[in-house]
Amino acid sequence: MFAEVASVQAVPVPVKSGSAVRVVEIKRAVCAFYDLEPEAMTCESRSLRVARPRQIAMYLCRKLTPRTLPEIGRLFGGRDHTTVLHATRLIEHLISRDADMAGDVADITAALGVQA
Numbered sequence: 001m002f003a004e005v006a007s008v009q010a011v012p013v014p015v016k017s018g019s020a021v022r023v024v025e026i027k028r029a030v031c032a033f034y035d036l037e038p039e040a041m042t043c044e045s046r047s048l049r050v051a052r053p054r055q056i057a058m059y060l061c062r063k064l065t066p067r068t069l070p071e072i073g074r075l076f077g078g079r080d081h082t083t084v085l086h087a088t089r090l091i092e093h094l095i096s097r098d099a100d101m102a103g104d105v106a107d108i109t110a111a112l113g114v115q116a
Contacts, residue, residue, distance in 0.1 A: 021064045021112055023075050029111045030057040033104065042077035055087035056105060062088045064114060 027041045034053040041054055054076060061072045062084065069081035076084070094101040 021114060023061050023065060023067065023072070025112060026057050026060045026064065029108050030054075030060070033108050033111065044077070055091055056108065058084050058087040059091035060105070060108065060112075064109075064112070 027038060030036075030053050031038050031040060034049075036050065036053055040050045041057055043050065045051065058072055058076060061067055061075070062069070065072075067075070069084045072084045073079040073081050091101070091105070095105055096102075
């Protein structure tokens with residue numbers, strides 16, 4: 001068990017790379033991966049089925065775009081910048097502990113065409 005957790009490394013997502021990934025593309029990729037409607041990224045639902053993908057999208061926006069926390073929050077239904085910060089920290093934590101989460105983020109990043 002511990003060997004599995006220790007072997008899970010953070011997904012190598014380039015931080016604010018020069019690639020032209022846009023927030024709308026990240027939202028689309030996450031929605032496609034989790035089979036959600038695009039409105040799920042901005043809706044008020046707190047169900048895990050919707051909230052976790054939304055948190056992943058916020059995480060990827062933070063890592064792959066030059067957008068600030070308040071800008072990302074506005075693009076996700078007017079959420080506060082602290083919500084984006086919480087999502088980013090949570091997904092970083094989950095990636096380091098959960099191989100499935102790390103794999104999902106890696107797959108979405110690959111679907112965006114971003115080279116790690």
